[in-house]
Amino acid sequence: MLLRLYKPSPPLAPFIESYIVFEDDGSLKDLPMNIVPNGLPEIAVHYGDHCESHINYPGEVKGGYLYGPHNRPGFFRPRGRIKCLCVLFKPYGVFKIFGHPQVEFRNLAVNLEDICGIDGTDVIEKVALAKTPEEKALAMDSFLSCQYIKAVERSTDIDRELVYIILTKGAVKIRDICKRMDVNIKTLERRFKYTLGLTPKEFATIIRINHAYRLLKTNDSNDIQDVVFECGYYDQSHFINDFKNLTRFTPDVLMKTSDAHVIYLNRIYTY
Template sequence: MSSNVHQSSMGVLNLRGAEKKFQLTRHTPSEEVGFFVKHFWVVSWDLTGQEPYSQDVIPNPCVNLIIENNRTGIFGASTDKYSHSLKEKGLVFGAKFKPGGFYPFIKRPVSQLMNNPMNVKDIFDIDASTLEKMILSQEEEGTMVELAERFIQQKLPERDSNIILVNQVIDRIIEDQEITKVDHICQRFKMNKRKLQRLFDQYVGVSPKWVIKLYRLQHAAGQMDTDHNHDWLKLSMDLGYYDQSHFIKDFKTIIGKTPDEYVRQQVRSLSGLQPQQ
């Protein structure tokens, strides 16, 4: 297994400013576990003597097993931006399952997990408090990953080829900016629309239409992370929107702020000021 410092935003808003407040690393799983798990991640921070920091995170089409003191659980995809408050000193460990990668563990529609997190004991036969003590007490992130691999490996289901298909579809959505409608996916994969929608409901937990919108807007936010001067009309057209107002409305729905508000928050954060919430 290998680890690396987080290279891309992966849905973390205003990453350059946020890096001053916390550290985020990812760890590659073993080949066996890696069929289901995309990566393990660790967020750590030390804000002793400082004001609490609220970090915004864009939703993503993945199930996450999150281990945090008194907040451990298995969380499905969410369609809304959410914020996490960082105070004093702390650490959170997570296992991010591939899109569709958690379905074989529960064998029921992953959409049922939306706003309805699962207890880890229901899947892995270990209660949350024991898991928190086992993982969060470790000093080395590599040891945390080894322990997580061990209890996940004990419950690994059979491999499911639909996981591969789901990830091929989502990878295509991310890479091909010309995909702006569900029909485009159906054409490229020669798949019936209803079959595609059922597949996403069962394995991913959100609709393919929402996934398309998510990555278009995440792409826009990523551009704003590196360039604060934008022609919103041109950007909206580049992302496949027919008008600027529709783009701004969708951006605020997912990101929580208008493009102008988001850029101003970044500028304040990079200049050392606390972003307004």
């Protein structure tokens, strides 16, 4: 099994967390690989064996896709060896690099050729044919650098609020964010959906559940109520409902059979 992480070039560093090249040895064949929303878009170029996608609708995964920000879970089921390169973006990274409102990609997996034309076709081929993991990452970095240069400059005005939600682990009141920005809820939602593809409430809930997921995985006491309190929920039923909506299973199932729930490339973000 091969797993390599690479940092982006300096001009792209404000927008991209890392590139991941992942190739397994076939041991993950036929295992469902859960995709837990993390509030961020992602690019994946698949150059391995057949893989079934159950994110938007059942279908085969092959080639390169931009996975927009999701507010619901999905899963992959590899039918052979997984080989892929993934781009993990920072908040509004895709918005800045491609210049498209992120609401256009909400809950969608869009082929790179549909977004970038021949450039998208070329980078998929270059990644697949590159001989080393580093060359694959460099090919993607070059492609994204060109897209960034060509994109129309778009300003963002929710930077501080994104950081605030992340620092509070999603345990925020949306009305407090409105007060901080001196805007009404409709204006705030419109700005978030345009830049991030999610409403502020959706993004905060996703960050909150990502944090809860990490706590459950490291919780030695096996007491869900401790996690409920730590994540700022007033009652356990509300927490369980949010958790199940974003992960497809309840917290107690995760704690009892954690090894049975594989997270695709460990892509869940533990803010």
